[in-house]
Amino acid sequence: MVERNSLLLVTLLLGFFGNASTAEETAVGKALYAQSCAACHGVKLEGGKTQSLIDSIWQFGQKRSYVFRNIKYGIADFAMPAYEVALTDKQIDQVIDYILAMEKEIGTPKPPLPQALHTLDYQVKVEVVADGLDVPWAIDFLDKRRALVTERGGQLRTVVDGKLLPQPVSGTPEVVAEGQGGLMDVAVDPEYAENGWIYLAYSHALPKREGKGRPLTMTRLVRGHIRENAWVDQEVLYEAAPEFYGSTRHHYGCRIVFDPEGYLYFSVGERGIGRHAQDLSRPTGKVHRIHRDGSIPKGNPFVGVEAALPTIFTYGNRNPQGLAVHPQTGRVWESEHGPMGGDELNLLSAGRNYGWPEVSFGRNYNGNIISELSDRAGIDAPALYWKPSIAVCGIDFVRGDRFPKWRNQLLVGALKYEEVRLLDIRGDRVIHQEIILKNAGRVRDVACGPDGAVYVVLNGPGTVLRLTPADPDGVFSSL
Ligand code: HEC
Structure with missing residues (x-):
């Protein structure tokens, strides 16, 4: 009984840590590899018809979850077959264990x-x-000599003449550095030389509720000045109502840009709840437009529309991680983390719907179809999409x-x-x-x-x- 219990415990622990491997498992992985993979990746994993798997270069993603996905669902357009049907999840894990063991044993280090x-x-x-730097997230420039860099853990760092100053800026806002959240974008006002404003986007928490789970969080936008390496004069430019805060820790968006007319655009991801991106009464899954002092432009597309938030510029955006303004046209381009095979580049137009989650080229990361549709009337198609993501x-x-x-x-x-x-x-x-x-x-x-x-x-x-x-x-x- 005791023995069985400890065996059970070991099994549970193995299951929990997932990638623990034994010599036996490696042998199984080796056999599976020889049978299914060697013809293309080489008998000794050194490459053959296609690339080596032991050169420490993982061009389609190094994290184990990415490697797993690449084997299970294949790599579309690159002739890497999907093993979804041929191998069980456990067998895929065994093959990965074998590949990683070989990489350690005979692999060449990353150049x-x-x-x-x-x-x-x-x-x-x-x-x-x-x-x-500790997980840097963004960079922007004060002038030709000085740049600011955010670290997701919550620090704002300064680079002067190509050297990182040892002291972070003190007094920056407290962030929730969990999951994908933390101190994210930094943006310098287009008229910084005159007004000194610096903008930050980050994951902000409501005060913890007595006896309830972890604090609820949401994207928040502030601006302030930096004086003697301290963050001062802070003003809150955008803060969602408490009911829009959530317990998830991903898809915060958080990019900030300015267009030539001086509008400020910022993104908020859908926080993991896709349908909210289509709901105009919610701030998530949107790109918003405000004035630089936080006031709302009268010309925004949903001003005066009942049950719509007036800051919204576009909707149906899953997790916009990039925003940039074209130097000649002044129009805003947006990059968006899609599901598997659905990363997008969009050209934003006021009031338009970019489709998430009703229309997508991607599939869920478990392989499920999200939408049969990759385009539909009334929804702006991406200028470009990346499949695989x-x-x-x-x-x-x-x-x-x-x-x-x-x-x-x-x-x-x-x-x-x-x-x-x-x-x-x-x-x-x-x-x-x-x-x-x-x-x-x-x-x-x-x-x-x-x-x-x-x-x-x-x-x-x-x-x-x-x-x-x-x-x-x-x-x-x-x-
Ligand atoms: C028909 C040939 C073929 C077979 C069989 C095959 N692969 Fe691949 N594999 C490819 C190609 C092609 C690529 C993409 C390589 C490129 O574009 O450089 C690839 C890429 C990969 C990658 C991504 C590597 C990276 O750099 O991120 C992994 C992991 C991988 N294969 C594992 C496997 C495993 C495990 C098996 C067996 C279960 C297998 N492959 C079977 C052709 C094959």
Whole structure:
């Protein structure tokens, strides 16, 4: 009896930790691998018809859950078959255990950060401007010499002349750094030189309710000044009514941008409840537009519409992780974390519906169909969607004189695929896409600085990179 109980306990623990493996399990994994995978990935996992699985490069996502998903559902468009039918979940886990054990035993370590990148138009120099950050989320610039970087845990950091100051800004608002939440976007007022305003978006908690579970949270927007490295003069610009706070800890949105007319746009994800994105009486699953002092523009699309919130600019947005304003047209582009195979790039128009969850190219992460529809009258189709999902995140347009051939093209960061892509956009269409950085780490944010350089915020290693042309007038410029 005692023995059975302890066996049960071991089984439960194995089940709980999921990826514990024994020699026996590895042997099962090895056999399954030989039978199902070796023909393409090589007998020793070294690659063959396709890539190696032991080179420490996981171009479709390194987290175990991503690897699992890639095997179970396959990788559409890349000829990686789905094993949903052929293998049970347990067998997939056994194969992964075997692959990871082999990676540890004979794998090659991940190559160091590249010093230079070869892109179609430029040879690009890569420098590290800040390192050792704790899950950085966003970057924005005070002037040509100084940048602010948020750390999701709640700290606001300053980079001066390419050096990270050791002391974070004191007195910034308290955040709920759980799940996907924390201190998220930082945005510098377009007239910062005159007014000094800095904007923050973060996950905010209501006071804990006596005897009830954990505190309820929601996206909140504030602005303030920084004086002597302290956050002061704080004003709350957007705070949802308490009934819109929720117990989930994901899909906060939280991106902030300004258009040439001075409007402030910010995003709020649907907090995990898809149908709320279609409900105009709720703030979640929306992009909102306000004046920079928090007041509501009279020209907003739902002002005067009964039972609709007047701050709403667009709806049906799942979890908008990137917002950027086109330097010439002044229009707002939005990137949105979709479900599996449904990451989107949208061009936003006032009052429009972007479809979530009624219309999507993606599937739920358990493989279920969300919607049979990928388009429908009355719903704006994305300008571009990524299937499989790259885990799209921050976006920004290239401005300035440093990369003239890239001017007005859109930089797109991807977490899972560890990429920076460059999108050539004409009008409302994306006509070309190039991967300019790959496998340097999970990309949380990208930004073009006032110096015209491209800044890349890497979530994983906690690094900010600076990209500049190594050959501004060199061989590549004649292409
Ligand atoms: C018919 C050939 C084929 C077979 C069989 C196959 N794969 Fe793949 N696999 C691919 C291709 C192609 C890719 C994408 C590679 C690329 O684009 O570089 C891929 C990608 C992957 C990836 C993603 C790697 C990354 O870098 O993120 C994993 C994990 C993977 N395969 C595991 C498996 C496992 C486990 C099996 C057996 C159960 C298997 N594959 C069987 C062709 C195959």
